[in-house]
Amino acid sequence: MDTLGQIEAKSVYILREAYREFKQLAMLWSIGKDSTVLLWLARKAFFGHVPMPLVHIDTSFKIPQMIAYRDNLARQWNLNIIYGQNKEALDNKETFPDGNVDRLTCCKKLKSEALKATISGECSRYRFDHKQDKYVKDENAEDYTGVIVGARADEEGSRSKERYFSPRDKQSDWDIGDQPPELWNQFKTDFAPGTHVRVHPLLDWTELNIWEYIKKENIPIIPLYFDQGDGRRYRSLGCAPCTGTVESTAKNVDDIIEELRGGKFSNIAERSGRSQDKEDGGGLETLRREGYM
């Protein structure tokens, strides 16, 4: 079995373990390549089905094509998708694009806080109703105690220290100095009531693995990752105001793999287009401790 086969099998095992252990389980879907691979792995694990709701945090500043792509795939694969957002911050214009807060504070409000309130059910959630073909307010406000996330260890420093099953306390805080041991295939799956758990099936995957797997499985990926003719493409997706394109003429998955293997991006960090990473030294770790994905 090759490397892709091995990391696929491990991710599938982790997904099944999460599904077995957590009654209130959800999976985050950011529309990006990683969480779309994660969604595909769920279909692998559950034989074509995705038996848990997919949660999308809508900052309202996402690149517009992302929302259209999300809803198309939801229809095609019959996904149970839910979105939530920090309506208060948006209404009060406490955002970076509105010029009222810095980038990291904006991330904290529109992503960390929105996510926290969405998974706990404190804020309104909207569920895609396949019959009406639109989002309707979700009456079910259950607290998701297990959340599956597509974080990879090679993305940046704080993620490299993550566990496959990572507990967060009631405030979603991450105690990075005292993480549970993980031995062989045994993860921490026993939790005191009130604990939230982040599950990370993609921890061992690299950016290159992700693209090789997309190719192998022929996973439909949002075309924003490809050069549309202007010599630029997105390497990592986020909010439009804070995510830049990179110079690249990669027009398809094969071109991207070539770029990553030996080409121009083999030594340039994937998140180099993400402005919030550069704001201060330990910025992302601070955000992650407070619940950022």
Add this chain to the structure above:
Amino acid sequence: MKLEQMKIVIVGHVDHGKSTVIGRLLSDTGSLPEGKLQEVKDRCAKNAKPFEYAFLLDALKDEQSQGITIDSARCFFKTQKRHYIVFDAPGHIEFLKNMVTGAAHAEAALLVIDANEGIQENSKRHGYLLSFLGIKQVSVLVNKMDLVNYDKQVFESIKKEYTEFLNHINVRPDAFVPISAMEGEGIINFSEKMKWYKGKSTLDQLDTFEKEKQVDDKPFRFPVQDIYKFTEEGDDRRIIAGTIESGSISKGDDVVFLPSKKESTIKSVESFNTQTKTSASAPEAIGFTLKEQIYINPGEIMVKKNEAVPHVSSRIKVNIFWMGRAPLIKNKAYKLKIATQRMGVKLVDVLNVIDALELKTVAKKEQVDRYDVAEIILETSKPIAFDLIDQIAGTSRFVLVDNYEIAGGGIVVEGLSDAHTLLEEHVIKREQVWEKGGVGLDEKIVRNKHKPKFIVFCGEEIDQKIQAARLLERRLFENKHQVYYLGLSNVLYGLDSDRISEFEDMDEHIRRLGELARIVTDSGQIFITILSAIDDYDIEKLKILTVPNDFITVLVGENIFNTFVPDLSFDGNNNAQSIANSVYDLLEQKEIIAIEYNI
């Protein structure tokens, strides 16, 4: 070209230079993000700090402030041969569980020793844990050779002393490499300063590690992780899902599930977005459907009928490494997780506690303390299926959970016979000290005109079962018998309201019910209750607990037992009154009731 991937761990005593070695490997193989090296050098210059390669790693891990490695962080680099994921394991004793986490995921290890300080406590402890965790490929880096003037004698004496230690614990190091990570000697290239050394550089040594070959000659083991049926999405397949630990299997093969011993045949191999499969082998994460539909639980191991089967026992001899803040003690319930099984478990005996540094056995202890490695005997609440460590590792490794935390990791070295269980010992002791009241049971029987009896209704037809139990109570009462029906929720929200965790619910519920039955029947009454979701082992346990009395079991619904035969069985088609009447008749036949007790 697609390169293979290998996970390695770097271990060793605190400050012996693990982070510097990794910093060097990342930098010298050109695996750093562009500009990172300069960024860190600039930051050092700004703070008037001499640059060190270890800072590079800290910068990659956002770990600037602490100065020591806290957690096993993953780093990525590549050579001509393959991609590496390196776990930088902390050398500080306080972070041993993080070291173990890093090492348990690795395929090979580099052990770093400071040439100047020589072999230290954690050089030995980490060496021991590597062997315990099953890492077979180990190379030793003798670092900081610059501090000892690249002296061959220093290197040779560390090599000799440490080889002796490792051989004791069955670790055969592939090589010893003299290096100076700080100066970059012996990392990528052969060192000019150590011409006396004829071996490989660190990087070349890494590339000699071999990927473990998947062994197909071992018997098939498939720990059942879950059973799926997505009926609401129009999918009628009942899929047994899991990951194959060893061996291979094909459509049409006869299989046995352990510990339940249920049998069936593979009807199909299930997967998503692949070509139709007719066989599967380790280490695939896969699914199967079965020809005969049988009731099995997640946690059982599916094996091939014509191959060597795993051991099934509730007593196991194991080697364990304890990380819990609280010691591992007797008379306390822990949770055992082995392959996909989860089971309540208790410590029976501590055979040996091994001092990882001196490799000596510590005087007889009654408990296992933090960071102890020990040989102990455990007893599970029901028999489990497992293999021994030298046969199939995946179904032999386990962890123990204490109060939600993984507190210990271990390997099974021997299966013991179940002859004398903790429960039987308990009952013998209980009966020895049982205090009789002023009125004997025989007197009560005479006055009540019937014998006491414990009657258990079980099975999946819940409403019918409860109704029948109540009707039986009514009829016995009308005929002037002393009878009591105990509802399930009366126990769950009363006697059982303190239950600390889900896994030992059933076990503890059974124990309390058994003790209750012992008391109530001693009062002379006919004691009726119901049980759901039980199996052979639960009912056998209840039987042991009701000693010296016996019980009557009534099954309502589909058979849930494998070998246990209830006194009466009814399918879903009987009405409750006729079930109650049949039980009443049985009580007469067994001369519990309706017999003249006037002596």
